[in-house]
Amino acid sequence: MSKKSFRQAINEALRQEMQRDPRVILMGEDIAGGQGGTAGVVDAWGGVLGVTKGLYTEFGANRVFDTPISEASYIGAAVGAAATGLRPVAELMFVDFVGCCLDQIMNQAAKFRYMFGGKARTPLVIRAMYGAGFNAAAQHSQALYPLFTHIPGLKVVVPSSPYEAKGLLIEAIRDDDPVIFLENKVMYDDEEEVPDEPYSIPFGEANLTREGDDVTIVAFGRMVNFANEAADRLEKDGISCTVVDPRTTSPLDSATILECVEDTGRLVIVDESSPRCNMATDVAALVAEQAFDALKAPIRQVVPPHTPVPFATVLEKLYLPDSARIESAVRSVMAYKKAKQDA
Amino acid sequence: MTDLITPITMPKFGLAMTEGKITSWNVSPGAQIDVGQEIADIETTKITNGYESPATGTLRRQVATEGETLPVGALLGVLADPTVSDADLDAFIEKFQSDFSSGSADTAQTDHAEPTLVTVGELTLRVQEAGQGEDTPLIFIHGFGGDLSNWMLNQNDLAGSRKTIAFDLPGHGGSTKTVGDGKPATFAATTSALMDKLGLAQAHVVGHSLGGAIALELLKTFPQKVASLSLIAPAGLGRAINMDFIDGFISADRRKTLEPVLHYLVHDKTLISRRMVEDIIRFKRLDGALQSLQTIATSCFPDGKQADDLKPVLTSFSGSAQIIWGADDEVLSPTDAKGLPDSIEVITLEQTGHMPQLEKAAEVNAAISKIIK
Incomplete structure (x- = not known):
């Protein structure tokens, strides 16, 4: 090691x-x-x-x-x-x-x-x-x-x-x-x-890099690190997050995602791919269809805008999701209050 | 006056621990503290544990506040005789803090080196050494599916004036995944060869679970190498074993399936943290780990029973021996320790499962300290 x-x-x-x-x-x-x-x-x-x-x-x-x-x-x-x-x-x-x-x-x-x-x-x-x-x-x-x-x-x-x-x-x-x-x-x-030795990690098994009670963050690839940073900052303010790294988008460990959302009731998805028909929409659809009753707030997606990736450094930075945007998405779902049914 | 002042510092619970968070103080300033009394709860990335006072005295100051995260060795509080003046206390604390910040944080690390790889014949073993001195060395042998980190709460504590060795058995942790026939006698031969390689003619031997059976095989074949024997929830003294644990441990390939299996190991199920489960899954993912476990289980527990009866080896041992067992062990039965000669002390710990060295580290360390004196 x-x-x-x-x-x-x-x-x-x-x-x-x-x-x-x-x-x-x-x-x-x-x-x-x-x-x-x-x-x-x-x-x-x-x-x-x-x-x-x-x-x-x-x-x-x-x-x-x-x-x-x-x-x-x-x-x-x-x-x-x-x-x-x-x-x-x-x-x-x-x-x-x-x-x-x-x-x-x-x-x-x-x-x-x-x-x-x-x-x-x-x-x-x-x-x-x-x-x-x-x-x-x-x-x-x-x-x-x-x-x-x-x-x-x-x-x-x-x-x-x-x-x-x-x-x-x-x-x-x-x-x-x-x-x-x-x-x-x-x-x-x-x-x-x-580890120095060979080892293999099975496909279709998500890894939980953080475990918490309030919000589930599903993130892919590099975004997992940003999600962890956001979760660690939020923890200090008493908001505890589960961070799910699905590892593979196909097969997708839907069961773990659904279980985590059942536990927390709130979902933020972080995906750096273009926002139409990406993993964020896929996971949002999965949860909306199969865990609707568990949701305490709307699902939030932290994704780039629907444009080609800009070359200018400043614009590229603006384009990519980062931990600050994840943090603010988590805070927004925590602040969400359901409108009264009969109002 | 400083000989009347005892600093209480951030302990090092585990080999990987570099810092800890005081989650709560359990005693207030002015309280009279006894050695061994739990004075604070300290949380690390792996475990939350009560911190037992290393000394007796009056808690005069809480230097660290609840919620604060501090490096190993940092000042948490000060015990002192009531006669010590506040000015002397202030001077002591000031001096400690300036010494500590000027680099002693590094020296706190030096006697807990990273594990090293040692070649023994055709095997490579991962070995963790701690401590040095003239006293007879001590060697820890872990059990089925374990590794050297099973001793994270024991090794440093017992490493005062002697060399202590913890290592990964073949097929486990960071050691070669070659286990031969997987029998305790084979592992005993490897343990003996490792002692030779490290220049240990004789050692106090501490064995847990299957490591207890290995310790007994070591005693059987190399009696001159065993100075004393501390067997913790050992295999080899009875026939029954919880095969739901053994089979479940082997077959579980996911966190979700492994976690309930690990609950068999402890009385307090909350000790099984996500991190611990992940560490074990990581070991199980290594090439060859699964086959090693299967070979060992087939050799040691054919037909769902323990194969080797090593009670005669223990009863004929003329040196000091003791057995430490959790009353609520769900893997092996503490009744296996019945019917032994009176010369072998049997310590039964209440509200403790199969891993007393983790759940009741202070008691286990005290018992081992006593026998190796």
Whole structure:
């Protein structure tokens, strides 16, 4: 056990699974990094933000390879490799690039098990960076997990910390279905204690990072940290919050969300993806339909505006949900008084 | 005058504790305090516990206020003889605070180093050492599904003038997930090898639950290594065991299913915190942990009964031995300690479950202190 960054935790998960299972291969743009040029430098980058660094040197060119800048071809190749016996981990770099290869994911990988009568397995992991706050502009900052969550046949993981990332990525690699694993690029240097040994965290089981009586906050990915900050501040004022990290948006641990709302009677959902048809609307619908009687106040969503992610630093900061906005949403549901029925 | 003044400082309940919050003072200034009396409730990230006074005297000042969070070693209050003047008290407190703020917070950490990894043959064991000195060392052996943190309320307390060792058994905590046949005798051999590796020719042995059976196997095979024996709710003295606990512990893979199983461990169910459940789930998620537990359960508790009868080993031991058992143990039965020779003291603690070292740490520590003197 030692302190590891989000980046190191992901690197360690890849390394340990590659050591354990020779069928695990990595492919993506610049993930080996450097050896394609004329400078003779090998393993220089390890992906644009250094997540796969060192793996090319350890496992060689047969298991870690750079692909052409053609998502349609290499994601398609990864899907085929998975269907025929390998366990590829393909890196899409920025998730925003999924538009170039959505058919391979949505119409092929996601459908194989269903359309081949349960006889096909597609043990594919697609890793990609998501999220705003990195000043990377509108085409490199989206949080597209609702897009994948919408597609039956895909599993979608949004880890919230280094410990979570390692265990969930190992689970993803061992899973026999296609898994989309989304890493918030602002979190790569976040650190916490992570076991040195391999371990796996099951999908579809929410983690409660805080437990309280007054308000349930459901948050995804990086937003879990903001929700924890808000909950800790509110605790000092006597407002105690449960913070639910669903870990995976598909499958979604609806049971835990509903139980927490039954306990607290109030719900705030924090989602950094665009607000129409996102996880916040999904969870709000779930609770409105199945826990309506438990609600003491309207459900509040803390989400960005329905616009592309701005490039200007000041506007990008305004765009993203933060702990202050979560705190004020919690205070607003606490202050809510129901109008008299007969008034 | 300072020899009449005793500072009361933030205790270190657990290995991971760096600070604590005074949730309440249970005594007022002017009260006469006895050693062992609960003077305050202190909350950490893992546990809320009564703080028992380390000394006798009159509580003259409450320096820390209720609700305040302070680092380990910080001044909470001052005990002093009524003859000590207020001026002397003020001077004492001022000096303590200036010494403390000038870096003693760091030194409070130094004798509680992080656990280290020790290679023993083909195994890597996670080992927590505390204390040093010439007195015979002490080794703690945890039970089924436990780890070295089971001793978080005991190790530092007993580490005065001796080296103390807590470690994760193979298959547990941060140690290698290789358990061989999973029998107590095998774990005893590993314990002996660890003692050799650490240069401990002999040690006082404290074993809890399955760790008690391991301690008895250690005594059987390596009698010269055992200076005294303190068995806490030990296995190996009877046949019955609560298999709902064992099977439930193995099969539970979620917080919701594990929490009720952990309730078997304690009399006061509120001790099972969310954090504790999460820590155990984290251990169970490690590759190989589940198979290790299954192997041990199959070897030690075939057909739902304890396999090994180690009572003869205990009765033939010529050294000091004692048994500490919670009267409300829901995993193993305190009646297993009946019918032993009078030379073996049996301490039964009321309103206590299967983990007296956690629920009644002060009593357990006092009993162990006595036998290792």
